[in-house]
Amino acid sequence: MSTRYAGIAWTDTGYRVEVLDGAGRRVVEPSDWGAAQVAELIAWLEELGREQPLAAVFESTNGLLDGPMTAAGLEVYRADPWLLPPRPRFGSVPARLLAQTARSSPGELARVTAEGGTLTGRADEYFEGVRRSEPVREALTAAGRCFEHGRRDTPRIALTFDDGPDPVHTRRILEILDRYGVRATFFCVGHHVAALPDEVRRIASAGHELGNHSWSHPFLPDLTPDQLREQIDRTAETVARVTGEAPLWFRPPYGALTPQVLAALDGHPSTLALWDVDSRDWARPGPERIAETVLKAAAPGSVVLMHEGAGDRGQTVRALPSIIEGLLERGLEPVTVGELPGLSTGRD
Structure with missing residues (x-):
């Protein structure tokens, strides 16, 4: 069963999530979550992961989700700057791009651990x-x-x-x-x-x-x-x-x-x-x-x-x-x- 990839981008108000399957097709409609809705976001990702393996992917300017997500047992990855285009002045690269990067280059991502946190491998x-x-x-x-x-x-x-x-x-x-x-x-x-x-x-x-x-x-x-x-x-x-x-x-x-x-x-x-x-x-x-x-x-x-x-x-x-x-x-x-x-x- 192929893995699904949830790209998670941060914005000024919260998080934007896009989920793609192994072929790059959208699994669900993009969703927005407020910064105070992390528990609800994690529960939603856990539910998606019960249907099919799921990898959550963010980038190194998002240091707020690795703790609660790894504690919940989610599979969490970081896409580093050298894998991505320049990000905007405020906010991360788009969620879809994070999911696409994970799908096309899964071996290049860093698997984030509870012990290493966001900087695992760096x-x-x-x-x-x-x-x-x-x-x-x-x-x-x-x-x-x-x-x-x-x-x-x-x-x-x-x-x-x-x-x-x-x-x-x-x-x-x-x-x-x-x-x-x-x-x-x-x-x-x-x-x-x-x-x-x-x-x-x-x-x-x-x-x-x-x-x-x-x-x-x-x-x-x-x-x-x-x-x-x-x-x-x-x-x-x-x-x-x-x-x-x-x-x-x-x-x-x-x-x-x-x-x-x-x-x-x-x-x-x-x-x-x-x-x-x-x-x-x-x-x-x-x-x-x-x-x-x-x-x-x-x-x-x-x-x-x-x-x-x-x-x-x-x-x-x-x-x-x-x-x-x-x-x-x-x-x-x-x-x-x-x-x-x-x-x-x-x-x-």
Whole structure:
């Protein structure tokens, strides 16, 4: 039985899906799904996959679907830029083209795994880019335009959550933070901000801080300078429309930086916000392991990376009380990134 190919393109409002069979014939009419309808999209793809083998295909500027899709057991592939024509300034290549590329060149696609995520098969390229960018990063850090952590002489620590907001996990995280009376920073993707503005307002009204995490969670080295700035600026504008204030911090998806990416960001008003403690919750190792990883590495001034969206973050939610209690027992006060000593908010 031949495989069907579901090309999934991202747009400013959600996703466009086209499904072709092995002969290139359309299986169903093209469909559009809002950014808040990922669960429904996955259920629809699962149903199609019961009839006949199905491969879901997206490209490297869509970093929001691999987590929930691989967790659901779907067969997921990435079509890399060298297989595709240039994409538009905002949005991915068309869904039909993604499906056609998968059908005509299935052996050229990267099979995405839960462990490797969107960048499965490109880890060497990622680490090489980070290595080459280190001199520029050091200069930006010295100038106060980039940070991994705050000062080490004050017992404060920043808990940060990426990829939201999420219709389920954001509220659960907010409830836990409120229970302990601590604040955090939420690095949101524009795709989700536009789809779930009430959740963003809920974060802000609870006194937490918002950061910019791009629009579609792309692998930044695959973007042109204009595409990169468009991702950041649209997200900032959307957050500002919802809350009245644009984020100060920009966190690059995956922490993926190259000299070219940093050159494209030169002169941009956002400060690069990285981290020094990776909870590795994205690997879903279990809540106990997540808490252990954070508490073992945390130190005064640390910035802790966790996730609230773009996947099943139930383990993060269950780990959070142990993390907060462990930090408080050690005398480390969880605060927002902007409240870490040594980091200027630019609004003083």
